[in-house]
Amino acid sequence: MTAAALNWKLVIDTQDAQPLADFWAAALGYEVENPGELIAHLLTTGALPEAAVTEHNGHRVFRGYAAVRHPDDPYDPFTGIGQGRRLLFQDVPEPKTVKNRLHIDIHAEEAEEGGRDALVARLETLGATRVEEFDKGPAGHWWLMRDPEGNEFCVA
Template sequence: METTTTSFKICVDCADPHLLAAFWAAALGYDIEDHSALIGQLLSVGAIGPDEVVEVDGRQAFRAAAAIRDPAVAAPAVGHGGRVLFQAVPEPKTAKNRLHLDLHVPDQAAAVARLVELGGTVTGHGEQGGHGWTVMADPEGNEFCVA
């Protein structure tokens, strides 16, 4: 039987995709994807309207979506892993995440301090088998751990 891998990206529902893309790009050392060339093409052929576009950091971006990627993954990274898509949804976050990221860092205290400066909040601490971690939330309240 032949084994194949399945390509994927992580998708995060949110209220402000650009806020979360900026936070998570800084948190992970990822690059924010520049979709301005694609947006220009889509606008020029009428595939999207100007109401679907917003200016972010001096360039055109999709109003309802933003993405970040591992800088080690060659562009275009769609479907090739190392990518996180943030997509605007109308409903707010109402409960604990069913899936979260664990960030493994060499200096937990320094990483937590940096993430707080970026807009994250500390929500708790955990320990198991002598290994401790800090539970945090991103600017929209999505939980993650720093170990």
């Protein structure tokens, strides 16, 4: 008996979920999820207190949470929740203190003008910083970078 493939999302601890979701949406070409319809329903029914909601970029959002999804993947139009490739950002009280044990690798499109170098430069304009360049010959060539909150990721 073979088990069915599981759905998953990558959850990233943050200090400020909304701006970090904006960064990653722009970096990956993803869409920030809009839970506005769900929030309106929950507020109307009394299932959600007003204190659990804030506003960001003109939309009502859950305080301390944000998510981005691949634009081609299905999503629930009522909740705004993606049903495919997805990153969820959640605020936590403690700051990041050590190296990530899990990270995202972003691959430059071969056809993209300037390839990896152009992608690294674009990510810097969004708030990422270069940390170190690695050239391992046939094993690969990539940049280690940090997002605006210091989470490491690689660009190959």
